Amino acid sequence: MTDVLPQDWLATVEALRADGFDYFDWLGCVDEIGRRDCFRIVLVVRDLEQGAEPRMLSCSVPRDDPRIETVSGLFAGAGWHEREVAELFGVEFVGGERRRLLLNPGFEGTPLRKDDVLAARTAMNWPGAKEPGEADFSASRRRMVPPGVPEPVVWGDRDPSQPPADPAEIAESAVAGRVRRRRT
């Protein structure tokens, strides 16, 4: 995997295409919150004629202003991948198609960001909330919260005098619910 700076993104992809890697495979995005304050855009191109190892490019864009140039001018098929990343992560592809691809027009939010709370899960009975030896959802001393939902003190029942929770703190709730492995 080759790391590329955002300003070199388009030129690097163009150079690879000229070099024979003219088959666009896929483009995706990773939320790096908790490690670094950025999104990582990943792109894979292949050279079908030479059968060389596919080339994987990655480019980090800051979370507070995620934007990168579109490569849909080079590979028209990348447009769908970029639109998917744009609506699921809120990354702007400069010069690309701005229409939505998958989500409802009225949908608000960026569901694949790790600090996006899975709010619908707070309203449902989580099967894992029961303790061993329990048969119903009784109000026990300490409710476990499902993955994707932060502890009530962080989100939902937060002290109103406190500022909103830090995105990294909310993103920790994406870790499984059995034991919240708190980073130290």
Add this chain to the structure above:
Amino acid sequence: MSSSGQSHRWIRLIEPACTSCMICARECPSWCISIDSHTEPVEDLPPGARDRTRNVLDRFAIDWSLCMYCGICVEECPYDALEWVDVLTQPGTSSDSLVEEMAQPPEDAGLR
């Protein structure tokens, strides 16, 4: 992906091995495992021993309309009480009929 190398077709509960620890239900990403259990005092303790209880499984159900056959429950179970079986799950006529009850009710299970 499964450790046994079998295909992802059906998951079987090995009931005697299950301790109702809830780990599979908590690890399941699609919330398809429901477990009910109760505690019972352990009998025939040595004289003078402190009272102990054990969990007794009452209900173990997998909702196949929610399950995505990822196998995380099989991997996570510390007691190897879940395993892949190379048999297809039963089809149903409604989403309710895809909820499969896997634990035998105690009255049918004979001597426990």
